[in-house]
Structure formats: C-alpha cells, structure tokens
Amino acid sequence: MAMEIPVTLERDLSDIPDELLVECVRIGDDDALLSLIHRYKSFVRGKARSYFLIGADREDIVQEGMIGLYKAIRDFRDDKLSSFKAFAELCVTRQIITAIKTATRQKHVPLNSYISLDKPIYEEDSDRTLMDVIGGARVTDPEELFIHQEEFSAIEGKMAELLSGLERDVLMLYLDGRSYQEIAEDLQRHVKSIDNALQRVKRKLEKYLEDRFL
DNA sequence: TTCGGTCTAGGGTACTGTGG
DNA sequence: CCACAGTACCCTAGACCGAA
Numbered sequence: 001m002a003m004e005i006p007v008t009l010e011r012d013l014s015d016i017p018d019e020l021l022v023e024c025v026r027i028g029d030d031d032a033l034l035s036l037i038h039r040y041k042s043f044v045r046g047k048a049r050s051y052f053l054i055g056a057d058r059e060d061i062v063q064e065g066m067i068g069l070y071k072a073i074r075d076f077r078d079d080k081l082s083s084f085k086a087f088a089e090l091c092v093t094r095q096i097i098t099a100i101k102t103a104t105r106q107k108h109v110p111l112n113s114y115i116s117l118d119k120p121i122y123e124e125d126s127d128r129t130l131m132d133v134i135g136g137a138r139v140t141d142p143e144e145l146f147i148h149q150e151e152f153s154a155i156e157g158k159m160a161e162l163l164s165g166l167e168r169d170v171l172m173l174y175l176d177g178r179s180y181q182e183i184a185e186d187l188q189r190h191v192k193s194i195d196n197a198l199q200r201v202k203r204k205l206e207k208y209l210e211d212r213f214l
Numbered sequence: 215t216t217c218g219g220t221c222t223a224g225g226g227t228a229c230t231g232t233g234g
Numbered sequence: 235c236c237a238c239a240g241t242a243c244c245c246t247a248g249a250c251c252g253a254a
Contacts (some may be wrong), residue, residue: 165218
C-alpha cells in the first residue's frame, strides 16, 4: 500500500524555513509541499520507529505519520506561538496514536493489534502511552505530574521485574534515540548484543501488554 | 535431570543513503 | 539508475546457569 512520492524538485528550497514553505503550499506551490514532505520524511520514520506491529506492515505506521504530517501542513497557523516542527510532531504523534487506538479497539482480533511502546497504557483513558511513561515525558501540571509519577513507578517496577540489567540499559538508551552503534559503545558491548537484547525486550513487552490488555 | 531464562552468534530481509 | 555499504529488525540455534 506504500505510496511513493516523487521528490525531484524544480528548484532548491532547502534554505526556506518550514513556516514559509507551509504558506507556499497554501497558495498551491507543489514544490513546497514536496520539499516539506522530503524534509520531514525521516522525522516521521523516526517517530514510527518505536512501534512494534504484530501481523501488519511497519510501513502502515509510517503512512499514518505521513497523513499526520499532511494534516499539520493543512492546519498550521503561523501565530508565532509555536513552530511548525512542534506542531507537526504533535499532529504526527496524534495520527499514529489514533490509528493504534482504532486498531486495538478490536480486542478479539489479535492480528489486528499493535504492540507498541507508544500503545496507550490504559484503555479507558487518554493518549498517555508506555513510551511517554518510560521515556519520562515532560509534564508540567502538578496533578498530572503526580499521576504520571505513579504510572511511572508501576511500569518501571514491572520493567525491573521483567527485564534483565542489560535489557533495561539497552531499552533506556534506545528510548533516548541512540543508534545500536552508540548503545554498544556506551555499554561496551557488541552491536549484536544490543540487537539481541532489544529483541528480547520487545518480546517481553509484547507478552506483558497482551497479558494485561487482552 | 529437566526446564526456563539469559545471552551470544549466525544469517536473512528490508530500507536508506551514497557514489559512480 | 544501479550497485553497494550501513543500519535496523527479525528468527533461530546453542551454550550457560540457577531453580525445581
């Protein structure tokens, strides 16, 4: 289903700020649109990277992210209160999470389930995800911070039970956005060990989330 | 001894970026 | 455009170790 978007541009727009490109898109500049998509393609892929999918195409998540990006371009208002990048990140994340929530709503269809670090933790609630909790998302509201800390303790405790020391270390660095190579250097291990540890983490999290939510 | 968990290692696929 | 290298991800087999 992956749709290929041509990125061959007639002119070089690499120095143009995002916000200006968005304005250009509004007045029908296709090159500006392609440039924005090209500019944010890796960003969307990175955003989608932490998702683990059972029985589905990884590319689907990227496609959802790209839809979120398109919505960001369509809806962005340059009121100087926030950058396009921040707005795009919000839209991409929300689009992916919405897709996941839609998929996981069909509880009795395992093959339609996403098992992800970004899966919403509690079915009845919110967009708060495992990734948010583990990764220590920035929370400013005191009440929310309190709730967040309780969730963090619960999940962190479970992680401590489930994962070995190496697996925990690898996961934390991975969530920091480090590459396999960087994690390997930090932990004085072979890249292969990092790879293996991450696979075990994913399997354990999949099992944990399945046991908990299905 | 058996079993389950942890870890290493080999090998495969898919994707991306780069250089000719 | 194509070949190639690097990277991420996944699967599997086997060694090792501790608990039952």
